[in-house]
Structure formats: C-alpha cells, structure tokens
Amino acid sequence: MENLCIKQTKSTPTIQFDVVNNKLRIEGQSYPENAFRFYEPIFTWLDQYLLEVDKATVLEIYFHMPYINTSSSKCIMMLLEKMENAYQDGRKVAIQWYYNREDEMALECAEEFKEDLILPFELVALDNDE
C-alpha cells in the first residue's frame, strides 16, 4: 500500500497518510467548491487501508483544520465515522485534534465532531499561532 499525499491548496488541506508509521495527518482549511470530489479518493484510500492494516496496529490520526465549510464537514464526519467503525471493530485508533485556543469556532466544530464518537478523541489547544 502506498502513502497518500495530497498537497495543500488555498481551499483544501494537506493530506499525509503514512502507511509505514501508521500516522494520518490532515492539516489546513477545507472549503472546496465540490467537497465530495476532493474527499472521495481519501475515503477510498482509507477503506483500503483499514482493510489491509494489521488489527494490532495503533493508528495515530492528527487533525488541524481551522476552517471546514458545511459540505467539507460532512466529509470529515464520514472519515471520522469510518475510523469509529474501525475502533468499534477492535482496532486501536486515536485521534488528536488540534485547534488554536483563541479560535472558538474551531473548538466548537471539533466538539461537535467529538460528540457522537466513542473512540479516543483528544482536543489539543495550540497557544502559539503558527
């Protein structure tokens, strides 16, 4: 299985899914005109990855998304649900969600995502603004 790397654009985040270290990273704003078209290959990749990866593997997933528009947030929700399903299947999945402490909307958004999930979902506030 190959790594999945998608470069950041103004309206789409960086995607770095590293199959060697089993670390998935999504970073950046997401508000493409057609969110589903952008996230579709990511869904496909993730499905395949979850199918192939060893059950004992610990998956570390990092999010840092300052802005997610409505349709993107639906896609992120779908991603999170895939991970939730994997977790409930007995895989070791842990999410770390970074947000800037002063960005209340980002925190609110993250909290909404977290709301329906039982997998480990850690909210990490960033104080320094990078």
Next chain:
Amino acid sequence: MMNKNQDNLGLKKIESDSSLMYDGTAMKIVSFASLIIVLAVIFTGGVSYFITRNAIVDKLKSRDLIYIIESATAKIDGRIARARETSLLLARDPVINEWVLSGEKNEQLGKYAKDKLIDMVSSYDYVRSFVASAVTENYWDEEGQILEKMSKKNPDNRWFYKVLKSNKAVYLNINYDSERKNTYVYLNALMGDLKHPIGTAGVGLSLEDIAQEFTTYKFGESSALWLVDGKGEIHLADRVEQNGKYLNDFMPDVVVDQIVADTNSQQTQPQILEYVNEAGETIDLAYKRTESNDWKVVFQIKRSESIAVLETIKMNTVIASFIAVFMITLVFYLISRRIANPFKRALLLTQKMEQQVKERTRELAASNEKIMDSIQYARVLQESILPNPKELSEVLGAYFVLWRPRDIVGGDFFWVRHLSREKSLVALIDCTGHGVPGAFMTMAVNSALKHIIEQNHTEPARILSELNLQIKQVLHRNSQESFSDAGLDIAICAIEGHSRLNFAGAKLSLYVRRDQEIYTLAGDHKSIGYKASLENLTFSSHNWDIEVGDQFYLTTDGYLDQNGGKKNYSFGKKKFITEILAQQEVLSAQAGQFESVLQKYMGDEPQRDDITLIGFSLR
C-alpha cells in the same frame, strides 16, 4: 462587430510581419563588417604592394642591373680579348716577321703572309686584318694587297706612329666610319721588340656584331644599353639610330659627368645609380667600365617599367577587395537570416499566441457574460421567493435583514408565514453549498416548507422533522451509491401573539437580547436532509416568553465563520454576542452596523460563505 474585430487583427498582423522583414541592425552590422574587411584587404594589399615594390627595386639594383651590365660588358670584353689574341698571334708569327724584316721582298714569305691576312677575314669573324711595316711603311690589308703607304704627314695615318711609340704589346684603336655608320675596333699588336718595333699587325672587328647582341638586352620599352667612350659619345646602342650621339642627349649632364668622370679604380664592380629625369620619372642606371679600354657600358631603365608587375598586384588587390566585400555581404546576409529566423519565428509565435489568448479571452468573456446574465436572472428568481418588506414587517415588527450571498445567488434564504391572526412563522435556512447549487437547494427547501405547512404542521420541532424526511426523499431517491450529499441547517420560530415564541433549530441558534443580557436558544447538533441524517430525527423545542424590549437575532454560520482579524481566525460567537450588545440603534438601522463590523474584520479576505443575519423585535 466580430468581423470588424477580426479584420483589424488581420491588418495588424500584416503590418508587424513586414516590420520583421527589415532588420536595420543586421544591415548596419553587415555594412560595418564589410567596411572593416575592405580596409583590411586594402591594408594588406598596400603593405604587400610596398614590400613587393621594395623587393623588386632591391632585386633590380642588386641583381638584375648588375647581371645585365656584367654580361653586356663580358660580351664586349670577350670579343675584344679574342681579337687581341688573334692580333698577337699574327704579330708574333716568325714567318711574317721575317717577311717584314726582309722589306717584303721574299716572295715565298710574302705569299704566306698574304694568305694569312686573307684567311683572317674569310675564316674568322673579323672584318679587317692588316700588317703595317715600319720598314717599308706599307699597309697590307685583308686582301693581301698594299692599301696605302703610311706617311707621317697624313693625319689619317697618325695612329700608326702612335702605336709604334706606344710600347704596348697591343694597342686598341677605335675608328668610327661615318660612311658605313659603323665603329671599327682595331687591335694593333707590335711586331718584334716592343721598344724597336718593326711594324704592327692585327685585326679589326665591327661593333655591329656586338650591337646585335645588345638587342637581346632589351628589357622594356624604355630600357637602353649603350657603349660609350671617355667623352660620353655613344659608339654602340641597342637602337642603331642612337650610334654617334652623346649620353647627354638622353640624361642630365650631372649624371653623364658622374659616369664619364669615373676613371679611377680598377672598376670590376658595376656601379648603380638612380636619377629623376625631366619628366619626373625615376630612372635606374648601371654602368661598368670595360676591361679592354676605358669605355663604359651603360644600361638604364625606367623604374615604372621595372615595377610594372606591381600594377597587376594593385589590380588584384582591388578585385580581391570587391570579391571579399561581395562574399562577406552574402555570408553575413545568410548568417543573419539564419540567426534572425528563430527570433522572427518566436515573435510570430508570440503574436499568434497573443491573438489566440485574445480570442479565448473574448470567448471566455462572452461565455462568462452569458453565465453571469443567467446567474443574475437566477438572483431575480431567488429574490422572488424571499419575503418582501411588507410581509416581513407584518410578521417581525421592527426588523433588519443582512442577506449577502457569497456569489450573486446562494444557499441562504429566509422565510416568513402568517398562519393565523395570532400565529406566524419565521425561518432562516442555510442550504449546503453556495452559488447556483445552493440556490437550487433553496428552491427545493422553499417548496418543501410550503408543503409541510399545507399539511398543517405548525410546531417548529415538528416542522424540522418533516422537513428532514421530505428533503431526504427529494434529494436522495436515486443516490444510494453516489457521493452527492446535500442538506441544510435551519432555525425556525413560531410566534404566538406577542407573548410567546417557540424555537427549534438544526445547527442554528436563536440569540435573544434582553437588556444587557444575551440568551442563546441553541439549535440541536443535527443537520437536516443529509444521507447520514436519520429519517426519524426529532428536535428540541424551546419556549421563550416575550417581554417588551426583547430583540431576536438569527444568523447562518457565514457570519460567525468569516475569517479575518490579525490571526485570520473565524469571527466567532463571542464577538457576535458582543456586537449584539453593542448595538445602540433601533433594529431597522442595525444591518449597516453589523455589515461594517464584519467588513472591517475580514479586511481583504474573501467572503467564505453565504451570510444572512436577521434581527427583529416583534413590535
């Protein structure tokens, strides 16, 4: 209009093409290079001309003139030397001596002597032979006869007595015969003892023979070869008519004097000099003294004739210059064309591309205009589903609306409905997406709401459940596998009289300002109409008892999520609430305030999402 534009473009293209054909700079370079090469050719030609000229003159002086004068002198000297020997042989013949001593009386001896004289002329190339006796003073000639009797009184015979007294073995005597126009050289050898000679014998030769040799020394039209005596008289010339004239007739006296006066030394070396004649021409001259006597052989030739070959060099240089210029011009022209061509092609290509870009831009502008027209019309349609101010004020009392779709049309809209005298509904809806897709959604949601009301659902939470069901049915009938997924966020209030308000929200909240407090009636974290939305969604119902002075605010996430400020964060709820509290104006005047605050916050950042903000007081 289009045709006219194309014509203009075509014309412009031809003009710029022709301007490409004439490259002034290239021509300047070609001319400059040609000039340099011509100068170089002329310079090298000039240098080689002078070098060659000096070499020729040098060779002329050091070799050619010397060779000519040496060989001419040698010819004369050789001839005379041979004659001298012959004379000596004749004079020392013992038989002839005895015959002379005998007073020419011995017949037998006389026959021998006479035969000898005759034989000299008939068998050898001498014109004269003689024996002159001091005993008898008889002069015997080449015919074996006595030509005359010598006499001291006869001036013509003076040479005879001079010879006898000369004490020289051989005495050279020159005699110019004006009748024959010929010079004769006599070599007189003394007979017997030098101090007491018994007579003289010898041969005479004609210089005419040598003159014929002289003509072989003809080196040019102007060259001249002379044999002159000590007085400068010409005895022999390569041109017969000059015989008997003087050197002074042919050159300045100064030069003649120099030649004639040069009597000293044993000049075995030829002398070379040059002078300028009356016509201003440079003449090269060589002379040498003959060994036989003090005569001189003189040769001269015009410098211009010697270096005539240089004229050819001059001509060749000029011709070479012309050929070089022609070739260089040709080569430069070809090279510059080869070099210029890619550049020209690039220019043409650029022009072509520019034209294409213009064409495309025009096409794009046209198609953009079409789309914009279409969207502008879509806005008219979208605005037509929005309630008009009269409807709004009937339901909301004092109110303001800030409706700012990101693109001309959008997914945000608001909706009011009078249900009865006492009850009315107000809703703010944010459909997924913006622009045209969002606008489509608003139309669907609008008619769904209408349908639900017609089914007599009037309680907000209930309306949301119904809406969820209907939108799911409408949007996702055929899309089990597709990723297309759309839905909406909504806030809806039912207003009963002026006393009670019932609110339900799907991801949107109601903010109420009462005095300096803000109360948030939060909507549920549930979206409506998405594939992932459950079919039997239920929503919380919030009641609010209205007091005089309550102000109500509904907003879509466009306002709250708009990025900006120093850190480029979203505007956020806190700021929004602060802003509500900061409002001093009546509701109807607040739209401008909220908009300018947001505008200031976002600065140059583009609008992220559709923005709708409604404020109302119900009074």
